Amino acid sequence: MPGSSLWLLPPLTHPLYSILTKLISSTLPSKCPSEAASSPKVKPHFFLPHMTLTSDVPPSVYGSDPQAWLDSIPFPSAEHVKVRFGKVKSQDVFYRRCYISVGYEGVKDLAGVSRARGVFGEEDERGEKTKEWLEWWRKQFGPHVSLMYGDVPITEEKMREVSRIIVDAGVALPDDGQAASGERGMYDGWDGGVVWLVPSDGPIQEWKPIAVIEL
Numbered sequence: 001m002p003g004s005s006l007w008l009l010p011p012l013t014h015p016l017y018s019i020l021t022k023l024i025s026s027t028l029p030s031k032c033p034s035e036a037a038s039s040p041k042v043k044p045h046f047f048l049p050h051m052t053l054t055s056d057v058p059p060s061v062y063g064s065d066p067q068a069w070l071d072s073i074p075f076p077s078a079e080h081v082k083v084r085f086g087k088v089k090s091q092d093v094f095y096r097r098c099y100i101s102v103g104y105e106g107v108k109d110l111a112g113v114s115r116a117r118g119v120f121g122e123e124d125e126r127g128e129k130t131k132e133w134l135e136w137w138r139k140q141f142g143p144h145v146s147l148m149y150g151d152v153p154i155t156e157e158k159m160r161e162v163s164r165i166i167v168d169a170g171v172a173l174p175d176d177g178q179a180a181s182g183e184r185g186m187y188d189g190w191d192g193g194v195v196w197l198v199p200s201d202g203p204i205q206e207w208k209p210i211a212v213i214e215l
Contacts, residue, residue: 023147
């Protein structure tokens with residue numbers, strides 16, 4: 001990915017942080033080895049659970065003090081950020097090989113101000129370029145939490161198996177018949193979270209935050 005990215009992670013104390021981390025780093029690679037390690041670039045890739053708010057942030061935007069830049073962004077407060085899971089999907093795109101879709105309305109303002117400040121030089125999500133981008137983003141693929149990267153298509157049968165693995169781990173998905181919001185250990189998303197600024201133009205194993213802010 002060119003430049004840097006802004007990510008939203010679950011609160012570190014939320015059960016989904018550990019649930020999703022285990023799914024990405026061990027459960028899915030062990031149960032779906034070919035899908036989780038499907039190209040020379042994937043061995044497999046281990047990355048922390050996150051929803052990308054925007055990529056393409058040039059280093060010149062945050063300069064020599066990325067933390068000060070991140071602190072200056074008028075992010076919505078935690079109670080106005082609601083990550084709610086949709087269905088498990090797959091696209092023929094390396095970074096969206098397998099992911100959980102996320103409801104647009106609960107994160108659009110957060111993604112909008114991230115794109116506005118990081119890429120377009122606009123004040124917030126009400127800028128004209130940002131509004132156009134939000135509509136494009138929603139239609140193209142929208143907010144999501146990636147679970148596997150890769151080059152090999154995932155069959156419908158395998159996707160059903162992946163969905164079962166995710167539900168068994170404690171993630172509530174639409175129409176899975178499971179309880180949500182913490183009932184019986186099932187979680188359909190989180191509120192608020194932590195925003196990371198991550199240089200994402202290098203190898204995936206080198207993706208580390210250079211600035212962090214809790215909503």
